[in-house]
Amino acid sequence: MIQADTAALEPVAGGLPPLDLLIAAPRGFCAGVDRAIRIVELAIEKYGAPVYVRHEIVHNKYVVDELREKGAIFVEELDEVPDDAPVVFSAHGVPKIVPFKASERGLTWLDATCPLVSKVHRQAERLSEQGRHILFIGHEGHPEVIGTLGQLPDGAMTLVETEADVAALEVADPANLAFLTQTTLSVDDTAAIVEALKRRFPMIQGPRGEDICYATSNRQAAVKTIAHRCDAMLVIGAPNSSNSLRLVEVAEREGARAMLVQRGECIDFDWLKGVRTLGITAGASAPEVLVREVVDRLATRYAVRELEVEHTIERMIFKLPRGLAA
Missing domain, CATH: 3.40.1010.20 (4-hydroxy-3-methylbut-2-enyl diphosphate reductase, catalytic domain)
Known part of the structure; x- marks a missing residue:
């Protein structure tokens, strides 16, 4: 209307x-949230309750409580999931080690990571393979940031939260840098940080498309x-x-x-x-x-x-x- x-x-x-x-x-x-919630609902239909979900499937208490009533059990770590139970990974994405450990234990797991977050993960892998150090714009401690940083070995990415962080950066090879961003940031704040990065590191490579969803x-x-x-x-x-x-x-x-x-x-x-x-x-x-x-x-x-x-x-x-x- x-x-x-x-x-x-x-x-x-x-x-x-x-x-x-x-x-x-x-x-x-959004489409990613719709998809993640539906994955949990369909998993409960397919496997029966309970279905475990690592981290809140999305950040909303009403949604989480509704899914809990349907048979979802929310946990923070994979260690809390019994060996015979299916587990869903949240829409925010998880470090690469999480599905690896789930497979190692023989768990049935489903990945509800938003496809736009997964796209950032794939870009990080490609840029790292090119030998570039990645400056990742995001908020420390957010599950999406933890998941994205966890796609690469320690030290392959550096978190940048503010323009002040850009000014304080010390990098070994300014000619081999790239940047990516969390998908849920302020458009205006992120644009200012990106401009600061480009001013300081003119050769920095950006993502193929906009990372903010x-x-x-x-x-x-x-x-x-x-x-x-x-x-x-x-x-x-x-x-x-x-x-x-x-x-x-x-x-x-x-x-x-x-x-x-x-x-x-x-x-x-x-x-x-x-x-x-x-x-x-x-x-x-x-x-x-x-x-x-x-x-x-x-x-x-x-x-x-x-x-x-x-x-x-x-x-x-x-x-x-x-x-x-x-």
């Missing part, structure tokens, strides 16, 4: 104070479309979700106060005092049911008028692993 102005909306009758909602589109689940880029662009029209924005997502946190940052840079909420019950109505136009979006691992929950919660205190502002249409679909596809 594309509309140009909240004035085109019919007012809602009643004694509650008015609140116009500008709801960003696209928002919520389409869903991350599209959701940030959608926020930029509405944030300047809003007094404040709510971003629905988990506090450990990188792409959701980046949406908060984007909204704030565009001039809107922004807050991350996990679901409707988390709304701080005191924080919303004085807000007449509220933007809403959701991170790539937050289901649409939570968006509706937030809207319904707001409707208990306000006469809500909704306007979906569509930035782009997403049609991406990723194939399921062989053996699970219908």
Whole structure:
């Protein structure tokens, strides 16, 4: 639904104070998250419960709890998986040693790594084979970063988080460098870091295409479309979700106060005092049911008028692993 102005909306009758909602589109689940969740569901159907999942399949408590009710058991390390149980690797990707150890133990395992993360893994291997040292732009400790760094031997990649890190870098061979990035970063922050790398190391080689995934880029662009029209924005997502946190940052840079909420019950109505136009979006691992929950919660205190502002249409679909596809 594309509309140009909240004035085109019919007012809602009643004694509650008015609140116009500008709801960003696209928002919520991306193709990689859809695929990962479906892999867990199909694994439970095929093998029966329980199916073990190494790390949260995606960073969203609601999704994890739903899968747990269906028969998924979430663990942090492969050692926690019994010898006779199937295991799924999360959408964020895992170090190469993890599937190796799973195979060594004879475990049945399924890889739910987002194909766009897997693409970064393959690029890292190719660049390393060319003799290049890789500067990886990402957030230390994030599962995707751990998984990507774990594709190569220790020392083959150096993590870069900020422009200050670029200035402090010491490299043995500036003529044989390459860079890659985490898929869920701030588009603007990453562009600034890449420019700093290119200024300092003019011969550095970049990825063949954009590493930041389409869903991350599209959701940030959608926020930029509405944030300047809003007094404040709510971003629905988990506090450990990188792409959701980046949406908060984007909204704030565009001039809107922004807050991350996990679901409707988390709304701080005191924080919303004085807000007449509220933007809403959701991170790539937050289901649409939570968006509706937030809207319904707001409707208990306000006469809500909704306007979906569509930035782009997403049609991406990723194939399921062989053996699970219908």
